[in-house]
Amino acid sequence: MSTWAIGDLQGCFDPLEALLERCGFDRRRDRLWFVGDLVNRGPKSLETLRFVRDLGDAAVTVLGNHDLSLLMIAAGHGKQHRLDTFHHVLHAPDRDELLAWLRERPMMHVEGEFAMVHAGLLPQWDVVQAMLLAREVEDALRGPQHDEFMHRMWGSEPAAWSDTLTGWDRLRVIVNALTRMRFCTPAGHMEFFSKGSPEEPPPGHLPWFDVEAARWRTHTVVCGHWSALGYRRAANLIALDSGCLWGGELTAVRLEDHAVVQVPCERCARF
Helix, strand or coil: CCEEEECCCCCCHHHHHHHHHHHCCCCCCCEEEECCCCCCCCCCHHHHHHHHHHCHHHEEECCCHHHHHHHHHHCCCCCCCCCCCCHHHHCCCCHHHHHHHHHCCCCCEEECCEEECCCCCCCCCCHHHHHHHHHHHHHHHHCCCHHHHHHHHCCCCCCCCCCCCCHHHHHHHHHHHHHCCCEECCCCCEECCCCCCCCCCCCCCEEHHHCCCCHHHHCEEEECCCCCCCCEEECCEEECCCEHHHCCEEEEEECCCCEEEEEECCCCCCC
């Protein structure tokens, strides 16, 4: 049995099919881990959602910011971006079933030495605390106030974690760390506007995974979200967003032995 962790798809379904063929994936024995952002900006979000859902127990996926954006727009909150491409999902005959399945996906998955999230973990959080906080968001997504949560989920403030946070502010910080973060201060104050190279951080900040005293370092974090970072393997980190959407590559790493498989991608972001 092999476990393949795969980077951001964002509706790039054709490269996924090519990648799985290269990996020799067999759904009867192998498992796939998806780091989130199954949908949006690429051309085949609907096909991607249907395929991953139909894998059943052979696939684990965590939610990314684009997946949450789809759920938010479907619930009637926020505005679609001119580059969004999930309209096929919103008008599909199985829309409700797909959205219900997506809303049930976890924010974080931990297994053995690996902890998978879409974007990152704040330095104050150990993996146990991060999992508990992720479950708070999952409960909000699935609970009776999920519509109100969708209305209040988006936003960049507060930008730092505190154990005293409550209510929507608390949930918003958790969402932002798990699905949007790239840079933070050593104390965990997040910055959401810089998307470039990790070698060019905003003043006073550094890539979230470079905070040496981070408490999550008992595990290896498997993540995506940051196409300018590309595929990177470092101490306690496997980063998998190698920019398939932008004409880069789609990357898979076999967690058992860290073998890497990549396929080239045609640029499919809409302008």
